[in-house]
Amino acid sequence: MSPFFIKVFGDNGIVFSNGHTWKQQRRFSLMTLRNLGLGKRSLEMRILEEAQHLVKCFAVQEGKPTDPYMSVVNSVSNVICAVVFGHRFSMDDKLFLRLINVMSMMINFRGTAWGRIYDVFSPLMPLLPGPHKKVFGCWEEVHSFVREEIKVHRERRVAGDPPEDLIDYYQDEIAKTKDDATSVFNENNLRTVVLEFFLASIETTSTSLLWGLLYMVEYPDVQEKVQKELDAVLEPSEIICYEDRKRLPYTNAVIHEVQRYASIVPGGVGRQSLKDTSFQGFFIPKGAIIFGNLTSALYDPEHWETPRQFNPSHFLDEEGKFVNKEAFMPFSAGHRVCLGEQLARTELFIFFTSLLRAFTFHLPRNEEKKISSDYVLGTTVHPLPYQICAVPRWTSEHHGKGC
Ligand code: HEM
Numbered sequence: 001m002s003p004f005f006i007k008v009f010g011d012n013g014i015v016f017s018n019g020h021t022w023k024q025q026r027r028f029s030l031m032t033l034r035n036l037g038l039g040k041r042s043l044e045m046r047i048l049e050e051a052q053h054l055v056k057c058f059a060v061q062e063g064k065p066t067d068p069y070m071s072v073v074n075s076v077s078n079v080i081c082a083v084v085f086g087h088r089f090s091m092d093d094k095l096f097l098r099l100i101n102v103m104s105m106m107i108n109f110r111g112t113a114w115g116r117i118y119d120v121f122s123p124l125m126p127l128l129p130g131p132h133k134k135v136f137g138c139w140e141e142v143h144s145f146v147r148e149e150i151k152v153h154r155e156r157r158v159a160g161d162p163p164e165d166l167i168d169y170y171q172d173e174i175a176k177t178k179d180d181a182t183s184v185f186n187e188n189n190l191r192t193v194v195l196e197f198f199l200a201s202i203e204t205t206s207t208s209l210l211w212g213l214l215y216m217v218e219y220p221d222v223q224e225k226v227q228k229e230l231d232a233v234l235e236p237s238e239i240i241c242y243e244d245r246k247r248l249p250y251t252n253a254v255i256h257e258v259q260r261y262a263s264i265v266p267g268g269v270g271r272q273s274l275k276d277t278s279f280q281g282f283f284i285p286k287g288a289i290i291f292g293n294l295t296s297a298l299y300d301p302e303h304w305e306t307p308r309q310f311n312p313s314h315f316l317d318e319e320g321k322f323v324n325k326e327a328f329m330p331f332s333a334g335h336r337v338c339l340g341e342q343l344a345r346t347e348l349f350i351f352f353t354s355l356l357r358a359f360t361f362h363l364p365r366n367e368e369k370k371i372s373s374d375y376v377l378g379t380t381v382h383p384l385p386y387q388i389c390a391v392p393r394w395t396s397e398h399h400g401k402g403c
Contacts, residue, residue, distance in 0.1 A: 079201075
C-alpha cells in the first residue's frame with residue numbers, strides 16, 4: 001500500500017481501511033447510496049441535470065476547438081457533490097474550483113517523480129523540503145472545507161427532518177451509535193469517506209469519459225453508428241434513462257469497450273496481505289503488497305478476439321445483442337470491488353449518450369492524427385490534454401430535453 005495514501009488516509013474510511021472499520025463504512029456507504037436514489041430515477045435525474053450543464057458548456061463553444069477536461073471534471077464532481085453535500089456548485093464558484101484543483105493535484109502527485117520518491121523514502125520525507133509539503137498543506141485545506149460543510153449541515157438540520165445527503169445520514173449514524181464503544185462512526189471517518197468519494201469518483205469517471213470522446217474522434221464510424229442507434233431508438237425530446245441501455249446494445253457495447261480498451265486503473269488499488277497465505281501454489285507472506293493486474297484480464301487474448309484494437313463487437317453477439325464478459329473487470333472484483341460501480345456505470349451511460357445525441361465530435365482540422373495512444377500514468381491512466389470540436393447536431397427547436 002502506498003505510504004503516501006497511508007499518510008493521507010491513515011486507517012480511516014473505506015479505501016485503505018481493513019477489518020471492522022472497512023466492513024462498517026462500506027456497508028453503511030452502500031446503503032446510503034441506495035437511500036439517496038442509486039438505482040432509482042431520482043439520482044439519475046441529478047446526473048441528467050449535470051449532463052445538460054455539460055452539453056451547454058460545449059454548446060457555447062459553437063464547434064470551436066476546446067479542451068474538454070475542466071467541463072467534464074466539473075460535471076462529474078457536481079454529481080458527487082449532490083450525493084455528499086446535497087447541492088451542486090456553479091461552474092465558476094471559486095471555492096468549488098479550488099476543491100477540484102486540489103483533488104486533481106492529490107491524484108496526480110502519486111504519478112509524479114516526487115510522488116514515487118515519497119513512497120520509497122517516506123520515513124525521511126517529513127524532514128525534506130519539496131512539493132509533498134505543498135500537497136499536504138492543500139489536503140488540510142480540503143479537510144477544512146469538509147469540516148465547514150459538516151458544521152453547516154449540523155446547524156441547518158431541524159430535528160426530525162429526513163436526511164438529504166451522505167453527511168446527514170452519517171451524522172444520524174454517529175448519533176445513533178454514540179453509546180457503542182466499538183462504533184467506528186465518528187467525524188474523522190465521515191471526513192475521510194466524503195473525501196474518498198471525491199477522490200475515487202472524479203478522476204476515474206471523468207478520465208473514462210475523456211477517453212470515450214477521444215475514441216469517438218479517432219473512430220468516426222463508431223461515433224456515427226452510436227448516433228444512428230440513438231436517433232432510431234429515442235424520440236428527439238425523449239429523456240434518456242439508464243434502463244434505455246437495454247434498447248441501445250451498440251451504444252452500450254461502445255461504452256464497455258471504452259472502459260476495456262482504456263483500462264484506466266491497470267493495477268487496481270494496492271492491497272496488503274494480513275497473514276501468510278497460499279494462493280494457486282504461490283506463497284504470499286504477511287505484509288506483501290499485491291496489485292491485481294486488471295489489464296491482464298481486460299486484454300486477455302483468450303477472452304477478447306482483438307484485445308489490442310478498439311472493437312465494440314467484443315460485447316456483441318452475431319445478432320447485434322449486447323453480451324457481458326466475465327473478463328470485463330475495470331472495477332476489479334471480489335469483496336473490494338469498486339463501491340461506486342453502479343453509480344459510475346449510470347454516469348458514463350447518461351453523460352456519453354447525452355453528449356453524442358447533442359454533438360458530433362472531431363479533432364481540430366490541423367490535428368487530425370492518431371493521438372489516443374498517448375497517455376499519462378498517474379493514479380489512473382489518462383489521456384494527454386487535447387482539444388476537440390463539438391459540432392451541434394440539431395437546431396435549438398429540434399434539440400430535445402434529453403440533450
Ligand atoms: C469509471 C469509474 C470508476 C472506476 C474504473 C473505478 C475503479 C475502481 C477500482 C479498480 C477499485 C479498486 C478495487 C480493489 O481494490 O480491488 C475501486 C475502489 C473503490 N471505488 Fe471505484 N471506480 C470508479 C468510480 C467510482 C465512483 C463513482 C465511486 C464513488 C462512490 C467509487 C468509489 C470507490 C471506493 C470507495 C472504492 C474502495 C472500495 C473498498 O476498498 O472496499 N469509484 N474503484
